[in-house]
Amino acid sequence: MKFAWIDVRTVPEDQRESIVDAAIHARADGIVHDDETLLSTLPATVRRVFLSAGGSAPGTEVDALIRLRTAADQSELDRLRAAHRGGDDSVAALVDVIDDESLTLACHAAIALPHTVVRFKDPTKIPLEIVIAAADSSPGQLVCHADNLEEAGIIIDVLEKGSEGVMLAPRDADDVFSLMDLLRTKTEPLELTTLSVDSIEHLGLGDRVCIDTCTHFEEDEGMLVGSYAHGFILCCSETHPLPYMPTRPFRINAGALHSYVFGQDNRTNYLSELKAGSAVLGVGADGRTRRIVVGRIKLESRPLLSIKASSAEGVQVNLIVQDDWHVRLLGPGGTVRNVTELKPGDELLGHVATDKRHVGWPVGEFCVEK
Structure with a gap:
């Protein structure tokens, strides 16, 4: 999981205590300040990040886990690098990227030091892409400064991986919790089960939904869709060749509009609810x-x-899809099954859930779906 450093240097005095408490409660990785007295009061569960503008040798300012110093030129970076080579793992650099020279400095810092914070003058994320690429095989951790939550959300996806950490000066405690939610980008794997086809039935005309996404699917990838909240079948993306038309590797021909589609955080949506900008799994x-x-x-x-x-x-599950050969489901091992060729006993991949659903959320209540 990515981590957050909460910068409280500019936070108003009347907000500071609640923001620090929120950072500790939300398990932020570190709290940044230039006041060693405040940092000394923090519990051991959070990193103390002491930000020094420079002037004294690394390691002499405060007994903090990380000593973050502004590195404006190569000579300052060389001093930090020498301290690290001498065994000081607490050194870190803050580099303001304003031009090509400072961008090169940021790349060198990210390669050489345990922690590097980068702050960019311009709104483009191309310089961040360059630093991420330069430090890709380095053991150090890159932290990118964000002006607000919206920018933080962009940072974590830059070059498909983002920086390891985000540093933000929050407006209030809610910003801290929102940032931590953003950083929980990893989706957990799902336990799939093998389902055996019982029957297929031609229903006649109805309304079905295609989900056109902003993603190029893999050939063994799709979405979990079903008529019941307790069971889903893995619908195949249109990544496999078809006669008479090109592939649509961004599309899932998902099913009838009443169906559930599995989303993040163990939540479902009706297909009828989805629209441009919605998130699914x-x-x-x-x-x-x-x-x-x-x-x-x-x-x-x-x-x-x-x-x-x-x-x-x-456990019985049901899926209603378009009645056409080109609609496909996935079986064990990623085998592709055309829906009109299915017969009893054929195996499909699916997911069986234990909870019922209310407005998409799992809930332990009495509910029968059939």
Whole structure:
């Protein structure tokens, strides 16, 4: 998980205590200040990051876990590098990137030091991409300064990986909690189960939804969709060749508009609720997951096909999809199954949940779906 450094130097006095408490409670990695007295009062569960403008040798200012010093030129960086080579792992550099020379300095710092904070003058994220690429194989950790939560959300996705940490001066305690939520970008893998097809039934005309995303899917990747909150079938993306039309590697022909689609944080959405900008969960045949942004929803009337399947434990699931050969599901090992060729006994991949649902959230209540 990525980490946060909460900069309280400019926080108003009447907000400081609540922000520090929020940072500790939310498990922020560090608190940044230029006041050693304040830092000395912090518990051992949070890093104390002492920011010094320079002037004295590294390691003499305060007994902090990390000593962050402004590095404005190569000579200052060389002093920090020498201290680190001498065994001081607490040294860190703050580099303001304003031109090519300072960008090069930031790259050198990120390669050489345990921690480097970069702060950029211009709004473009290309300089950050360059620093991330330069430090990609280095053991040190890169921290990027963010002016606000919106920028923090962009930073964590730059070059598909972002910096390891984000430093933010929050407006209030809510900003701290919001930042920590942003940094929890990793989606946990899901346990997939093998389902056995019980029957298929041609239903006639109805409305189905295609989810066009902002992502290029892998060939063994799709989304979990189902008629019931307790069971889902893995729908295949349109990454595999089809006759008469090019592939649509961004698309999931998901199913009838009433269906649930699995999302982040164990929450579901109805297909009818999705729109441009919504977030859903991409799921691979091995259970890996990732957050995926919806680019467009296409709701169209098409003939529909009902697929009923069961888990080894006897849990019954249902999926209603467009009744056409080009619609595909995924089976064990990522095998591709055309829906119109399914027959009883065929195996599909799915996910069986234990909880019922209310407005998408899991809830322990009595509820029968059939």
